[in-house]
Amino acid sequence: MLPHYELMYETYGTLNADKSNAILICHALSGHHHVAGHYADDARNVGWWDNMVGPGKPIDTNRFFVVGLNNLGGCHGSTGPSSKDPRTGKPYGASFPVVTVEDWVETQARLADHLGIRCFAAVVGGSLGGMQAMQWALAYPDRVRHVLAIATAPHLTAQNIAFNDVARSAILTDPDFHGGDFYQHGVVPTRGLRLARMLGHITYLSDDAMADKFGRELRHGKLNFSYDIEFQIESYLRYQGDKFAAYFDANTYLLMTKALDYFDPARELDGDLNRAFAAARAKFLVVSFTTDWRFSPQRSREIVHALLHNKLDVSYAEISSQHGHDSFLMQDEQYFAVMRNYLDRVAAEGTSP
Amino acid sequence: MLPHYELMYETYGTLNADKSNAILICHALSGHHHVAGHYADDARNVGWWDNMVGPGKPIDTNRFFVVGLNNLGGCHGSTGPSSKDPRTGKPYGASFPVVTVEDWVETQARLADHLGIRCFAAVVGGSLGGMQAMQWALAYPDRVRHVLAIATAPHLTAQNIAFNDVARSAILTDPDFHGGDFYQHGVVPTRGLRLARMLGHITYLSDDAMADKFGRELRHGKLNFSYDIEFQIESYLRYQGDKFAAYFDANTYLLMTKALDYFDPARELDGDLNRAFAAARAKFLVVSFTTDWRFSPQRSREIVHALLHNKLDVSYAEISSQHGHDSFLMQDEQYFAVMRNYLDRVAAEGTSP
Numbered sequence: 184m185l186p187h188y189e190l191m192y193e194t195y196g197t198l199n200a201d202k203s204n205a206i207l208i209c210h211a212l213s214g215h216h217h218v219a220g221h222y223a224d225d226a227r228n229v230g231w232w233d234n235m236v237g238p239g240k241p242i243d244t245n246r247f248f249v250v251g252l253n254n255l256g257g258c259h260g261s262t263g264p265s266s267k268d269p270r271t272g273k274p275y276g277a278s279f280p281v282v283t284v285e286d287w288v289e290t291q292a293r294l295a296d297h298l299g300i301r302c303f304a305a306v307v308g309g310s311l312g313g314m315q316a317m318q319w320a321l322a323y324p325d326r327v328r329h330v331l332a333i334a335t336a337p338h339l340t341a342q343n344i345a346f347n348d349v350a351r352s353a354i355l356t357d358p359d360f361h362g363g364d365f366y367q368h369g370v371v372p373t374r375g376l377r378l379a380r381m382l383g384h385i386t387y388l389s390d391d392a393m394a395d396k397f398g399r400e401l402r403h404g405k406l407n408f409s410y411d412i413e414f415q416i417e418s419y420l421r422y423q424g425d426k427f428a429a430y431f432d433a434n435t436y437l438l439m440t441k442a443l444d445y446f447d448p449a450r451e452l453d454g455d456l457n458r459a460f461a462a463a464r465a466k467f468l469v470v471s472f473t474t475d476w477r478f479s480p481q482r483s484r485e486i487v488h489a490l491l492h493n494k495l496d497v498s499y500a501e502i503s504s505q506h507g508h509d510s511f512l513m514q515d516e517q518y519f520a521v522m523r524n525y526l527d528r529v530a531a532e533g534t535s536p
Numbered sequence: 537m538l539p540h541y542e543l544m545y546e547t548y549g550t551l552n553a554d555k556s557n558a559i560l561i562c563h564a565l566s567g568h569h570h571v572a573g574h575y576a577d578d579a580r581n582v583g584w585w586d587n588m589v590g591p592g593k594p595i596d597t598n599r600f601f602v603v604g605l606n607n608l609g610g611c612h613g614s615t616g617p618s619s620k621d622p623r624t625g626k627p628y629g630a631s632f633p634v635v636t637v638e639d640w641v642e643t644q645a646r647l648a649d650h651l652g653i654r655c656f657a658a659v660v661g662g663s664l665g666g667m668q669a670m671q672w673a674l675a676y677p678d679r680v681r682h683v684l685a686i687a688t689a690p691h692l693t694a695q696n697i698a699f700n701d702v703a704r705s706a707i708l709t710d711p712d713f714h715g716g717d718f719y720q721h722g723v724v725p726t727r728g729l730r731l732a733r734m735l736g737h738i739t740y741l742s743d744d745a746m747a748d749k750f751g752r753e754l755r756h757g758k759l760n761f762s763y764d765i766e767f768q769i770e771s772y773l774r775y776q777g778d779k780f781a782a783y784f785d786a787n788t789y790l791l792m793t794k795a796l797d798y799f800d801p802a803r804e805l806d807g808d809l810n811r812a813f814a815a816a817r818a819k820f821l822v823v824s825f826t827t828d829w830r831f832s833p834q835r836s837r838e839i840v841h842a843l844l845h846n847k848l849d850v851s852y853a854e855i856s857s858q859h860g861h862d863s864f865l866m867q868d869e870q871y872f873a874v875m876r877n878y879l880d881r882v883a884a885e886g887t888s889p
Contacts, residue, residue: 280761341746341749341752341767342738345773349731351763352734352774353706353731355763363763377709381701382735385699390695393693394694396694399691410716413798417698441761
């Protein structure tokens with residue numbers, strides 16, 4: 184239970200008169216509210232999905248009113264573990280509650296109320312964001328017309344959970360974590376967060392993409408036979424880890440991975456995904472990527488089959504892409520054409536006056 | 537440079553009169569000299585490849601003289617980072633040199649000299665052990681008649697190196713590592729070693745095997761929404777990590793993963809594996825497992841193609857197995873039949889008086 188919370192959000196484009204052209208973008212593990220464009224005074228801080236969202240782009244802000252938010256528990260302005268608990272004047276830290284995909288959709292619905300949006304034209308998300316998009320169709324079947332669920336899964340596999348658990352263990356066992364209350368100690372569990380990100384990063388990329396980009400290329404042109412960096416891939420991973428650990432909150436990382444683990448709409452239904460989607464009314468676009476081994480196409484097909492079982496309107500695209508799970512964030516002609524064409528249809532049916 | 541070194545080894549069976557029936561078993565990352573059977577006073581300490589090696593087993597100690605050793609740099613009796621440096625009286629720690637697959641084969645050849653074995657009937661190994669087996673054919677073409685290279689690769693991919701680097705980073709950044717000289721501080725980098733093993737373990741298993749064995753089974757029958765263990769897979773991984781960290785040496789772990797990274801017989805040959813195998817004279821059995829994503833069948837086929845290019849005698853088996861990389865250690869009817877039949881041939885040709 185939280186005494187109160189704030190959500191940081193951004194909007195792009197103009198809400199039309201009947202408020203029927205709103206699209207909600209749900210972010211994945213490390214995303215936030217700043218989806219597209221840049222600020223007047225900070226041209227380099229470009230939104231995390233700027234290739235997809237903007238004027239004339241597949242999620243076209245000339246015709247859609249796009250809402251991006253930082254989820255509850257985040258570390259980009261919304262109330263999260265690093266925020267001050269008004270009851271104590273100290274950061275929540277370990278006392279911040281575990282939040283779930285279901286909780287996020289609740290808070291997003293309140294944000295929609297606040298913005299006067301009764302029904303989203305579409306809710307869109309990749310990976311953990313796709314889980315939120317699906318949850319919208321289950322929790323608020325009359326408040327979302329289209330769900331775009333990209334590079335996602337109906338629930339994590341044991342292997343997925345295992346990778347998350349290693350990442351979490353790295354943070355939880357970092358001596359600087361202090362049980363989640365590191366803020367008061369003036370330290371940050373940088374080591375753990377860095378390891379978590381390095382590991383995560385491997386699972387976002389495909390084996391092939393890593394081979395193409397790095398192969399066995401050496402960092403210093405020759406082998407030095409030491410425990411320092413030898414290969415470019417090591418240098419790249421450590422750089423990614425350091426960069427991430429310098430700005431992301433360790434408690435938020437734990438919380439986001441837990442939300443991933445917990446999501447399972449069929450949990451109380453003997454694992455029967457068909458029954459889980461029985462309440463859904465939205466139309467769906469499901470997109471997967473051939474080299475995504477974290478959320479493989481097989482997992483998207485499970486979603487598609489459950490939707491078809493419920494006689495829902497579903498389009499499915501399996502995109503040939505080299506880039507593994509990260510494909511959902513990358514510019515790709517086929518992928519973007521699928522998104523653009525689908526959203527043309529959403530615009531045509533939905534934003535009529 | 538080491539002032540001297542010792543190797544711990546075990547032998548099984550009897551060396552025949554012309555010393556033509558010797559088989560060397562090379563171990564992988566966490567293996568050692570105790571390959572088969574158990575000691576009179578410790579019935580529970582069964583060798584790591586006891587299902588494969590023993591009387592009447594595929595590597596039949598009734599007809600072969602089998603040699604297992606702990607590699608140089610190990611932590612099971614051979615000289616390694618935890619051994620005392622005779623020059624200082626303290627453990628080598630950080631001053632222990634990085635050793636390579638090539639170095640290991642050199643030391644194994646000296647062990648063969650010591651045992652009076654001029655030529656091995658076969659050198660056998662899985663994973664990192666398979667790299668040593670292949671290196672035997674390159675370094676000592678006239679001292680090995682057969683190479684059995686199982687679940688291995690001609691070199692690591694960028695993804696393989698990346699996983700190793702995360703594991704190493706976990707150890708290197710553990711405050712209890714003390715730059716490798718933790719022995720003098722009376723501590724052990726348990727946290728790092730535990731994380732390294734947890735991560736390694738995921739990559740040894742297949743996604744499917746983990747799904748079958750654990751799925752989303754809960755540890756306590758219900759979700760508790762905390763950062764404690766929720767799923768059985770988490771419990772299993774942490775158990776494996778704790779068990780390993782309690783006995784394995786962190787410096788040895790670093791060294792073994794580095795040996796994996798460095799092995800690349802085509803490194804100085806513009807990556808041309810065909811040229812790398814030009815000196816080989818041995819006959820080869822190459823075995824891979826369908827669900828091994830750490831050393832996939834594709835990597836074994838690269839070896840096979842290079843061997844065939846050099847007109848070498850090569851048998852290749854791609855075994856349908858659920859168990860991922862770990863398959864090479866598991867009892868499987870097809871796999872064991874392949875091994876048994878191949879070794880029948882080795883015995884028939886090699887151990888004639």
